[in-house]
Each structure stands twice: as C-alpha cells, then as structure tokens.
Amino acid sequence: MPLDGNAIGGLLHEVFGTEMTDAVATCGTCGASGRVAETVVYLRVPGTVVRCRSCSAMLMVISQIRGTSCVDLRGLAALDPRGDG
C-alpha cells in the first residue's frame, strides 16, 4: 500500500534543505495542486516514487545511491515550498 508525503519529510529535507511537507506541488499532467504531505508515496520501489493524488501521474522520483541523491522532478509543473500556492 502506498503512504503519503509525510513519510518522506526527512528525505525531502535532506534533498531540498528545508521542510517540504507543507509545500504545494502542482501536477504537470493534470494541473491539480496539493500539499506534498497529501501526495501518494511509494517507498522502496526501488527509489521513492511520488504520485499525484488526483490523476496518479508521477510527480517526483528520488533515488539515493552511494551518497548521491538523484532527483527527477519532470512530473511537476511547480513546487512552492512557502506553501501559499
């Protein structure tokens, strides 16, 4: 079963250097906006896959190997860490 964006708060903090669970993510596929905390998250796929709660499109993929984080954000239209949309 998938989890949600709360589960990767620590990982996202590591990658972005700031708290991201209340950031607003806008899906590049369907245009829906929502808090990162409310996205659909699959851990250990391998890698971490974040999907849109409205249309299930892939928003982010984060893989960590040998101390390097590979971050694919192509599914996002916008990511606003101030949380004001």
Place this chain on the structure above:
Amino acid sequence: MAGTAIRGRLSSRPRPWQVATVTSVIRETGSVVTIELEAPGWPGHRAGQHLDIRLTAEDGYTAERSYSLASANGEPVAITVERLDDGEVSPYLTEELRAGDELELRGPIGNWFVWNTPDGGPLMLVAGGSGIVPLRAILRHRQRSGSDVPVRLLYSSRTLDDVIYRAELERYRNDGAQITYTLTRTRPPGWSGYSGRVDAAMLAQTAWPAGQHPLAYVCGPTRFVETVADKLVGLGYPSERVRTERFGGVLWCRWMGTRSAACCTRCSERR
C-alpha cells in the same frame, strides 16, 4: 519540472542525524511501547510532527523508519512503537531496547500534519490503531496549553486491550474531550460502544457537523485513512480541512497468525 524554480533558501534548517539516549521504555499494550529519549541537540517540536530513526547493523546495513512524536510541544522526545512480528526494526525497538541504549534520529519533521492552538477547531481526530500517536500529542498539547478548542476523537481499535493511552484518554474526557471507541475485532462483555470499522454512518453520528467548520486530522493505515477522509469529504468537510497521515498498515495475517507489515510472500506461498 521544466521552467520551475524552487523558491526559498536551501539548507537553511538542516536536520542532521544525531544520537539520542533512551531514558525509559514504557509498555502501553501487549505489542506497543513508548520510548522516551534524551536528545541534546533537539530543537523542540510541535504536536503532529514525526522523526526518523536509523538503526545500523554491525556490517553497516542500515534501516530507517519514521515514527510520530508522542509527546506534546515542550516535552522531551518520545515515540510510541507497535511491534510488527515480521518487522525489521519494530521488534528490536519494542522488545530489546533498554534505558541507556542509544538511537540515531533526525527531526522534527513535518509542517502540515501539525496542530497549533491558533489553528483552532473544532478538532475532529480520527485514529486507526497506532494512528492515535500524533493525535495523542495534539490532545496533550491542547490540555497543556489550556486550550478550550472543542475536540472529538473517534478511535478504531481491534480490541479494548489494544487501545493505546487509554487511561490518559479517559482523563481528557474530564476536560471536555468527547472520545468514542469502535472495536473491530472483539468486544468485552456488555460493550455498549461502537463495533466494526468506521463507516459513513458512524462518522455522521460522531464527527462535528461540517457547518461548524471543523478541522480534521486522520491517522492510521493507508486504507483506513482513505476511507475516513473520503467519508468526511462526503459529509461536507472541505478537503483542505482534512489533514491525513498514513503509515504502513498493520495487517493481521490469517495464514501466519501474526501481525504483519504487508500481506506478504509467505501468504502467497500458503495459498
């Protein structure tokens, strides 16, 4: 994310791994313990936030897990952990960890599934199993801060003995919290409360009417949270007033007779 800038300064508030010392391990139920920790570099936390725990084996293998903070704002770090029989981390935390042991942690984490007194209410808290943990932090913070925000808790548990923090929750009743249990597996003789899974009818009876502009926090296994959140929205709660947190569900495996993190390869082999 073509053409998108990430605003805000990066690396402004690092969350490094730090070593914390276990000060006590308190047994809550047969399979659940609360672990209190002394974390010298801890910057403080808010009700609803969580932390990450990292365990490292002698061969360097590491396992990370997230746990909700069980303590209120201003209290020492505490987490409450349920044992999953096939788990990699929880059997160690619930059975082997002792006062004086050290754990690596980072946090606090989360800025959405968080309640501060100015967020107000009325608060509708819905817990499935150990999903009560961050909601207990919210109830505790509400009481410690002297807040008079009206609060209702609907707590789904397998049995009455599996209710975590039962004595403490009963005390909150005296402060005006309205607390309802529903028992999904077995009920004690003479049980007059709800039984069975949370459904639309139960929520319609126990949740604040949407017209009172409630703020809901729902925490539990994924399927539980999805059901409850859908039903609350169906009752007229705006989705942005329904904050959710899902954890890897605790399943009762019919085949192995154990609490399980996932219904698993062992089950498929048996079928």
